[in-house]
Amino acid sequence: VELVDILSENFKSLYEAEVLPLVQKLMDYKKFECLSAEMKKEIKDVIISINKFPKAPWDEGVCKVCGVDKDDDSVLLCDTCDAEYHTYCLNPPLIRIPDGNWYCASCVIAKRMAQDALESYKLVRRRKGKKYQGELTRASMETTAHLAGVMEVKDYWEFSAEERILLLKLLCDELLSSSLVHQHLEQCAEAIIEMQQKLRSLSSEWKNTKMREEFLTAKLAKVEPSILKEMGDPQNSSSFPDHIGCNQQPQEGVGDRVTHDDDTSSAG
Ligand SMILES: [Zn+2]
Ligand SMILES: [Zn+2]
Structure with missing residues (x-):
């Protein structure tokens, strides 16, 4: 924090x-009808610097820590999520690329959390199982024996309400401790790891797209006015107040504006 x-x-x-x-x-520049050469150069420099937009740490193909795409020999790939890391950007840094598999910190944490969840589930299951066995041997033995007797002489639709509930409860308990359900829960834990990885890659993709969208919107906002001016019909453009804000050769306002438009569009 x-x-x-x-x-x-x-x-x-x-x-x-x-x-x-x-x-x-x-x-402020926008208010002027025409700009000095110095101002034009300044705007051009800004546009060039925007085009050299550096990659962010969440972009593909850069180190997730420093966000720089360099020193390919020192780049370490996570064997789970394929994220890239410089050996020297890790905490603690690694002296060389390890021989076996290597997993990044977020993948290690995700895996451990899933394993912990599975372990605690197994523990609870075991305790409940013992408790259930104990109850069964003492209090429930009689009712189970009674149910077994009832089942021998009656069909299911002849059971009383309590007998039906008891039978369904027994069947549910059996099903819950079956290997099928257990296996399913283990598969769920694996699926959670997979989905977490997918979520991470999708969220980084989303961030990436968002950045590009902002960048393109900014670029569009710069380009649009000049295109609109060029496309506008001559009647409209002649009604522009050419004299306002033009601090260079105000008597040649119209010609000045046209050259200024051409420069802006070629710069964008
Ligand atoms: Zn790095
Ligand atoms: Zn990873």
Whole structure:
């Protein structure tokens, strides 16, 4: 929790120091009808830096700790989830790639949790089994014997309500402690591990898609105004207030705007 607090504080201060001024600057530029060469170069640099978007730790093909795709010789693959890790990014770091299978921390934890659940289930099952045996030998013996006697002389539809309930309870208990149900529960534990892995990979895929969506939306927002201007019919574009905000050669407003549009679209 402390680490998350620190990271989110860092993110916030970086956001306030870097992103907000940049957004404000671009908003100011938007008000101008034409931009100086310096301003155009600045915008171009921003667009280029956005295109060089670095990979995030949850992207495919990068180390899950540092998020950098380098030093392939030191990259270790988890034998369960295929996630990549640098040997030196692990805690504690490994000196070399281990010979046998290797599992990442989240896979080890998931496996241990599933095993613990199975063990505690078995323990409870055993205790209940003993208790059930004890009860059966003492108090329930008579009723079971009675039921056996009833079953010899009567068909099921002739049983009293209590006799039917008793028979169904016995059958249910037998079924619950059968190897079939036990096997099924073990399979469930395995399926849980599988689904956890699937969930992890899907959530990383989702994060990835989300990042790309945000990136593309930002890019689209930059490109769209210039395309709309180009596609707009001449009558509409001639009604633009060319004189507002143009600090360079205001008497040649129309020609100036056209060249500015061409530059923006080629940059995007
Ligand atoms: Zn790394
Ligand atoms: Zn793993």
